[in-house]
Amino acid sequence: MSTTVDRPAAPPAPHGPHEEPRGVVSWITTTDHKRIGILYCVSAFAFFLVGGALAGAIRVELAEPGRQLVTEQTFNTLFTIHGTVMLFLFVGGFGNGLANYLVPLQVGAPDMAFPRLNALSYWFFAGGGVLILLSAVAAAGGGAAMGWYAYPPLSGSGFSPGVGPDLWILGMALVAASSLLSGINVITTAFLMRAPGMTMWRLPIFTWNAIVTAMLGLVAFPPAVAAFALLFIDRRFGGHVFDPQGGGDPVIYQHLFWFLGHPEVYILVLPFFGVITEVLPVFSRKAVFNYAGFVMATLAIGALSMGVWAHHMFTTGVVDNPFFSAMTLLIAVPTGIKFFNWIGTMWGGRIRFAVPMLFAIGFLLNFLIGGVTGVMLASAPIDYQVSDSYFLVAHFHYTLMGGSVFAIFAAIYFWFPKAFGTRLSEAIGRWVFALLFVGFNLTFWPQFVAGLRGMPRRIADYPSGLGFETPNLLSTVGAGVMSVGVLLFLVDVWTAFRRREPAGDDPWGGSSLEWATTSPPPHHNFVTLPPIRSERPAFDLHHPELDPGAGR
Amino acid sequence: MADATVGHRGEADLSPLRFGTILFLASELLFFGGLFAAYFALRSETVPWPPAGVELATGLSAIGTALLLVSSFTFQAAVGRAERGDLRAMRRWVLASFLLGAAFLAIQAYDWNAIAFSVSTHAYGTIYFAMTGFHGLHVVAGLALMAVVVGRAAQGAYRDGSIDGLESVAYYWHFVDVVWIALFATIFLLR
Amino acid sequence: MRRRASLAAAPLLVFGATACSGAFGMPRGATEQGRDVFDLWQTFFVAAVAVAALVYGLIAWSLIRYRRRRSDDAEALGAPFRERRGLEAVYVAIPLVIVVALFTLSFRTGQRVDDLDPDPGVRVHVEAFAWGWRFSYPDLDLTVVSEPSGPGVDGPELVLPIDETARIELVSNDVIHAFWVPGFLFKRDAIPGVIQTFDVTPTEAGVFQGACSEFCGLNHAYMRFTVRVVPSTEFDAWASERAGASGAAA
Ligand code: HEA
Ligand code: HEA
Numbered sequence: 001m002s003t004t005v006d007r008p009a010a011p012p013a014p015h016g017p018h019e020e021p022r023g024v025v026s027w028i029t030t031t032d033h034k035r036i037g038i039l040y041c042v043s044a045f046a047f048f049l050v051g052g053a054l055a056g057a058i059r060v061e062l063a064e065p066g067r068q069l070v071t072e073q074t075f076n077t078l079f080t081i082h083g084t085v086m087l088f089l090f091v092g093g094f095g096n097g098l099a100n101y102l103v104p105l106q107v108g109a110p111d112m113a114f115p116r117l118n119a120l121s122y123w124f125f126a127g128g129g130v131l132i133l134l135s136a137v138a139a140a141g142g143g144a145a146m147g148w149y150a151y152p153p154l155s156g157s158g159f160s161p162g163v164g165p166d167l168w169i170l171g172m173a174l175v176a177a178s179s180l181l182s183g184i185n186v187i188t189t190a191f192l193m194r195a196p197g198m199t200m201w202r203l204p205i206f207t208w209n210a211i212v213t214a215m216l217g218l219v220a221f222p223p224a225v226a227a228f229a230l231l232f233i234d235r236r237f238g239g240h241v242f243d244p245q246g247g248g249d250p251v252i253y254q255h256l257f258w259f260l261g262h263p264e265v266y267i268l269v270l271p272f273f274g275v276i277t278e279v280l281p282v283f284s285r286k287a288v289f290n291y292a293g294f295v296m297a298t299l300a301i302g303a304l305s306m307g308v309w310a311h312h313m314f315t316t317g318v319v320d321n322p323f324f325s326a327m328t329l330l331i332a333v334p335t336g337i338k339f340f341n342w343i344g345t346m347w348g349g350r351i352r353f354a355v356p357m358l359f360a361i362g363f364l365l366n367f368l369i370g371g372v373t374g375v376m377l378a379s380a381p382i383d384y385q386v387s388d389s390y391f392l393v394a395h396f397h398y399t400l401m402g403g404s405v406f407a408i409f410a411a412i413y414f415w416f417p418k419a420f421g422t423r424l425s426e427a428i429g430r431w432v433f434a435l436l437f438v439g440f441n442l443t444f445w446p447q448f449v450a451g452l453r454g455m456p457r458r459i460a461d462y463p464s465g466l467g468f469e470t471p472n473l474l475s476t477v478g479a480g481v482m483s484v485g486v487l488l489f490l491v492d493v494w495t496a497f498r499r500r501e502p503a504g505d506d507p508w509g510g511s512s513l514e515w516a517t518t519s520p521p522p523h524h525n526f527v528t529l530p531p532i533r534s535e536r537p538a539f540d541l542h543h544p545e546l547d548p549g550a551g552r
Numbered sequence: 553m554a555d556a557t558v559g560h561r562g563e564a565d566l567s568p569l570r571f572g573t574i575l576f577l578a579s580e581l582l583f584f585g586g587l588f589a590a591y592f593a594l595r596s597e598t599v600p601w602p603p604a605g606v607e608l609a610t611g612l613s614a615i616g617t618a619l620l621l622v623s624s625f626t627f628q629a630a631v632g633r634a635e636r637g638d639l640r641a642m643r644r645w646v647l648a649s650f651l652l653g654a655a656f657l658a659i660q661a662y663d664w665n666a667i668a669f670s671v672s673t674h675a676y677g678t679i680y681f682a683m684t685g686f687h688g689l690h691v692v693a694g695l696a697l698m699a700v701v702v703g704r705a706a707q708g709a710y711r712d713g714s715i716d717g718l719e720s721v722a723y724y725w726h727f728v729d730v731v732w733i734a735l736f737a738t739i740f741l742l743r
Numbered sequence: 744m745r746r747r748a749s750l751a752a753a754p755l756l757v758f759g760a761t762a763c764s765g766a767f768g769m770p771r772g773a774t775e776q777g778r779d780v781f782d783l784w785q786t787f788f789v790a791a792v793a794v795a796a797l798v799y800g801l802i803a804w805s806l807i808r809y810r811r812r813r814s815d816d817a818e819a820l821g822a823p824f825r826e827r828r829g830l831e832a833v834y835v836a837i838p839l840v841i842v843v844a845l846f847t848l849s850f851r852t853g854q855r856v857d858d859l860d861p862d863p864g865v866r867v868h869v870e871a872f873a874w875g876w877r878f879s880y881p882d883l884d885l886t887v888v889s890e891p892s893g894p895g896v897d898g899p900e901l902v903l904p905i906d907e908t909a910r911i912e913l914v915s916n917d918v919i920h921a922f923w924v925p926g927f928l929f930k931r932d933a934i935p936g937v938i939q940t941f942d943v944t945p946t947e948a949g950v951f952q953g954a955c956s957e958f959c960g961l962n963h964a965y966m967r968f969t970v971r972v973v974p975s976t977e978f979d980a981w982a983s984e985r986a987g988a989s990g991a992a993a
């Protein structure tokens with residue numbers, strides 16, 4: 001086999017980024033998966049700043065008993081929008097962005113399978129995001145204030161008459177549609193657009209995880225859209241599906257919602273498990289440990305996550321608690337496989353503590369706490385106590401903020417040089433990491449304590465003398481520390497674009513195909529593709545002295 | 553619909569468009585699955601079911617069902633003709649399917665008007681209108697797709713034998729048909 | 744690099760420190776059912792700490808032992824440690840065994856907590872509404888209701904006799920609420936259209952805080968109540984004094 005494979009289908013690519021169209025219009029009309037990926041990630045990060053600002057307001061209000069900043073009504077809107085924005089617009093959007101950017105590169109394709117559909121899905125996402133934000137502010141009769149899962153009857157027209165919830169529902173429907181379309185695109189691309197030699201068992205783990213994430217989205221979003229549609233009909237056309245007074249049943253909504261809601265949390269973490277699995281081997285200068293195990297574990301998590309939704313409903317007393325408890329506990333096993341594989345990947349390595357690696361380690365340390373507290377919640381009787389308390393709030397921030405968001409920072413520091421051809425600063429990055437790590441644990445560890453002492457979630461105020469004051473104050477201070485970290489990160493990005501220090505095509509010694517093309521990659525990704533004879537084609541290319549496929 | 557990146561094919565030579573359509577329909581199935589789940593949950597909790605005073609036009613809907621069922625066959629005939637390159641016949645068969653689908657919609661519209669309860673009468677009314685309504689929207693979308701197919705054929709598409717677009721529409725139309733049969737069986741026969 | 748290792752160990756130490764008290768932050772459970780849950784919690788917590796200690800230990804070890812040293816060649820690669828079938832089987836099997844054990848314990852406790860006594864000592868009908876509580880004792884013809892709630896309002900008082908099983912029937916007629924008494928380690932949602940029944944058997948006298956824990960709109964934060972557990976003589980005295988005086992606040 002020759003050392004390069006000619007690309008039969010791609011049109012002769014104009015080389016280098018400078019020949020690409022510039023300007024705002026070219027970004028709006030783009031169908032290039034890389035630009036769409038960047039649009040997703042940048043918008044998602046903007047949503048993070050918005051969601052973070054809302055969180056800041058929550059923390060100020062809860063710093064001590066009594067009113068600090070906002071009324072009860074505003075507070076209720078704050079956490080509703082904070083939750084929705086962070087889950088669906090920030091972490092979900094960023095996951096989609098990474099998949100958009102990376103999957104075609106990693107499988108060696110010139111673009112996504114359906115580029116125009118891809119652009120459409122981005123604009124659905126952006127439009128949905130705008131509607132969700134509008135639902136908070138531009139609403140006559142009060143913003144959406146029903147919590148991120150919008151349980152009826154509270155979210156019905158009787159108790160939430162304003163247009164806020166309607167905008168929220170429409171926004172969510174658009175975001176769901178976007179997620180469906182981009183999921184179809186990702187799966188089709190990964191299945192049908194792979195370069196010669198890129199078999200399924202050579203796909204990078206990130207791409208595997210993106211596939212499973214997309215599948216979860218395809219299965220989980222539609223029933224939730226059905227629930228939102230019925231809720232909308234109840235609200236605006238006088239329907240009664242969820243209205244007990246009219247012969248309906250609000251519990252049906254809970255089932256339909258959590259059938260999405262639970263897989264959604266894995267949609268929000270699997271791409272980032274993938275990120276960690278890309279970062280750890282590169283900075284350990286090793287191949288991934290137990291590749292097949294990673295793939296099987298991802299598939300198992302995906303499959304199991306379809307059968308656990310009612311663990312969010314243990315306290316309703318109307319579901320089969322033991323069944324859902326057992327299914328939920330089982331997820332600890334495949335997740336454990338991943339943890340031990342990650343450790344195996346570092347084992348025997350030559351570990352470099354570059355910034356992406358620091359964030360990956362932060363991910364491991366934080367997520368584990370989120371995971372083991374999840375196991376506690378999975379026991380129905382224990383959940384009777386900790387459900388809907390700050391213990392639960394701490395659990396999911398450990399998985400989402402401490403886990404997914406740390407992985408997002410790892411991803412940014414890791415792929416930024418690839419996407420923009422310039423590097424972020426190692427020195428600033430270390431500070432960003434330190435501030436976020438310390439601030440994060442300072443914010444959310446005390447929330448476990450507050451929850452165990454009996455503090456319910458979603459309260460605008462709490463009584464003094466019950467032991468809630470100290471944990472809440474610490475929590476607010478921690479959020480302040482995190483804010484400094486986030487601002488410092490923005491400084492880092494700003495200076496990186498000013499310095500424009502050339503990154504090189506493969507600054508870290510990467511394994512997957514994106515490291516075998518230029519930084520940033522040309523219009524159709526590859527001028528020539530290296531031969532693909534293992535799951536580390538870029539590594540093989542840069543280490544011709546090692547026989548590829550030796551370790552297999 | 554010619555929105556597919558030309559690229560390397562994996563081992564299976566399935567066209568991206570058809571593959572994507574199948575994925576899309578899988579998710580559509582789950583959307584209706586959600587509605588069906590809501591229906592059956594309500595049904596199991598409500599006595600009597602359907603509530604007193606609900607009269608369904610089962611006979612009329614059976615005719616609609618038959619029309620929709622036939623339209624699936626006529627559309628498949630259109631695909632068969634297109635495969636053989638007979639685009640004129642193909643267009644005729646698509647037109648036939650279109651008319652059958654439109655007749656189905658007309659029956660639905662009549663039923664919606666004639667029926668004695670409304671979306672806000674009770675939970676049964678809501679779920680009845682929601683299920684038939686969302687299905688009806690899918691039929692409307694199917695008719696629009698057929699119009700697109702005929703239009704594209706008039707512009708010379710499918711002549712080179714690449715009929716992925718047509719086949720994808722066929723998948724969709726069969727899907728809409730199958731969903732209706734399940735709906736009909738659930739709402740009208742099983743009650 | 745040492746510094747980073749101690750960073751890794753820090754959360755572990757906090758875990759350890761909380762562990763010394765034995766309750767791991769949880770109230771001990773002032774009912775028979777709650778005590779059961781408390782015991783289960785202890786087991787889960789110890790299991791969690793054991794798992795976390797093992798995983799943190801392994802992570803810390805890999806980071807320290809396999810960090811790149813200054814003397815290392817910058818281009819040096821890691822060892823070709825990529826697959827160990829036997830090892831993989833072990834780390835599938837051990838967590839599986841742990842979760843099966845945890846499930847079994849949790850299942851048993853769950854059954855006891857959800858169990859309904861055929862002959863409860865006292866019945867209370869609890870109605871949650873936006874934003875307050877109505878506690879009525881059908882056998883005693885006695886009702887306690889919230890005043891309109893707000894910041895600083897304590898909420899009504901639910902009085903229960905000690906060592907007697909109280910059968911609670913929980914309903915709501917507007918939105919979903921939840922009845923939570925942290926000291927009892929128990930909560931249950933009040934869902935319109937559903938009548939919830941559960942038992943609590945208080946084993947300690949005293950006053951316990953209660954709160955609505957399902958978000959129910961504007962004044963959710965203020966939908967609080969207290970539970971006073973008293974000896975049965977005192978309970979009877981309270982009941983006869985209050986009998987008929989429905990509607991009055993606590
Ligand atoms: C990224 C998001 C994410 C992730 C990955 C998880 C992961 C898990 N979650 Fe979490 N969860 C949320 C986000 C997430 N969760 C959110 C947002 C909510 C609340 C929604 C709301 O109410 O607003 C929630 C709520 C929630 C509940 C509902 C509680 C309630 O409402 O009362 C439960 C109950 O079972 C639960 C359990 C679990 C479990 C068992 C896991 C497991 O997947 C964890 C598995 C991982 C490990 C266990 C660690 C690694 C494993 C090992 C090292 C092997 C050995 C370990 C053992 C044998 C224990 N979660
Ligand atoms: C991915 C998900 C995610 C993430 C990352 C976060 C991040 C954070 N969350 Fe959030 N949270 C949720 C998901 C998430 N949360 C969900 C789902 C809920 C439940 C909602 C519900 O009940 O319905 C919730 C609820 C929730 C609560 C409970 C509210 C209640 O029940 O009453 C609290 C309280 O402390 C909180 C705090 C925080 C904090 C301090 C952060 C911090 O980590 C944030 C850090 C970020 C920053 C500090 C950015 C700062 C920004 C700037 C400095 C720039 C600002 C400038 C401009 C906007 C121009 N969150």
Ligand code: CUA
Pocket residue numbers: 871872873874919920921955956957958959960963964966
């Ligand atoms: Cu009632 Cu919250």
Ligand SMILES: [Cu+2]
Pocket residue numbers: 261262265308309311312
């Ligand atoms: Cu869940």
